[in-house]
Amino acid sequence: MSNDRLHARDWGVLLVLAGAIFLEGIDVAMLNVALPSIRDDLDLSTGTLSGVVSAYVLGYGGFMLLGGRAADLLGRRRMFLTWLVVFLVFSGLGGLATEGWMLLAARFVTGVAAAFMAPAGLALVTGNFPDGPLRTKALGVYAGIAAGGFSLGLVAGGLLTSLGWRWVFFAPVVLSAVILAAAVPLVKDVPARARGGFDLAGALSVTAAMLLLVRGVTGLEEPGAGTAGALAAGLVLLGVFVVIERRTSDPLVRLGILRSAPLVRANLAALLFLASFAGFQFLVTLYLQELRGWSTLETGLAMLVTGIDTVLAPTVTPRLVHRFGNVRVLFGGLVLGALAYVLFLPVGPDWTYAAMLPTMLLLGLAFSLTYGPLTMAATEGVQEDEHGLAGGLLYTAIQFGMALGLASVTATLGPDIGLDGIRTALVIPVGTAVAAVVVVASGLRGRRATAPRDVPEAAETVG
DSSP, X not given: OOSSOOOHHHHHHHHHHHHHHHHHHHHHHHHHHHHHHHHHHHTOOHHHHHHHHHHHHHHHHHHHXXXXXXXXXXXXXXXXXXXXXXXXXXXXXXXXXXXXXXXXXXXXXXXXXXXXXXXXXXXXXXXXXXXXXXXXXXXXXXXXHHHHHHHHXXXXXXXXXXXXXXXXXXXXXXXXXXXXXHHHHHOOOOSOOOXXXXXXXXXXXXXXXXXXXHHHHHTTTSXXXXXXXXXXXXXXXXXXXXXXXXXXXXXXXXXXXXXXXXXXXXXXXXXXXXXXXXXXXXXXXXXIIIISOOOHHHHHHHHGGGGGHHHHHHHTHHHHHHHHOHHHHHHHHHHHHHHHHHHHTTOOTTOOHHHHHHHXXXXXXXXXXXXXXXXXXXXXXXXXXXXXXXXXXXXXXXXXXXXXXXXXXXXXXXXXXXXXXXXXXXXXXXXXXXXXXXXXXXXXXXXXXXXXXXXXXXOOOOO
């Protein structure tokens, strides 16, 4: 492998690993579009329908840190392939569901599979591509394809739902099978593995804490004793987890990793950025379908332009990072995201698509400049044997952010969906995007970082 070029085999490995995270993004986006059809066919209550989304978030957010550490301890390739198979099987079972509880169970296990698969995949990318321009380019491609899953999934979901909602589950089965067939011969494990035993007490406490916290966050749209209790219990268990990690010789999460200001900033920025996008996407869907009467396919096509990040992130962003540094590119992307939401605030009852287009274009540019640098920053300065853990932290932040953004706008919107309510709720994405800008701005440096080794202009960390 050369220092600055991706050869045919390199591209094969990268596309397989990026395909898996694309699969996770497109799976979530397609399901969101298909929810009304699922409710009608299976006669689901509103609570059960909401649970279909929450079940996945619970599994994903609850087991992500455990999944990241398992990749470091048990082997990245083994975890990646094993849980890709689980993802495939339970996505198919979701498509065969005839009762609400079957769909809930399938989505929960699919979320757990993604929680183990995603950090292992990110660690395999960083392990298979050496630090420097090659890794920057590889992570740009990886992040661009990953972000494309969210935007392209809306269109694919609209098309597949028109054939029947079960295809929203069966299509990922086919894609998973293709990725698995290619991954077995192409993806090689990286030699570095974390030392020590498995922290069972830490794993149980943090997983329970994450499950409760995610449950509490997703319940914010209908606050009550159950939601408050889940949040309180989750925080208590999180405190117990910290005590356990301080005392054990083989911690699940080495707490020292959280002393890295750049890593903390990157994860907080990821949480806020994805919270703003999830909330905005939900509000735009309501505006277009509930108030304007657009179809699911028309809604997906309206958001399609945001998918330009699939092209720009792997081609333009690495060059910008090389030229200006990671933190400046990330800051610029977040500013564009905040501006996009601000432009949508005065949305009217009969806006033309031309009026919406600047927001969609800016969002596409924002994802192009943000998702890749966040992924790069997640492992910047972290030891190789902790890249799985670093990936787990990043994807936990992303998942919490999406859950928090959705719950916040839903709670603000209330039961009556009207233009005034949507305008009011749009303040949430604006506020969280601005907060992300402030977080990254606090890490801006007055000058370029000194380049390590023989790399002429290396990417800065977020801090």
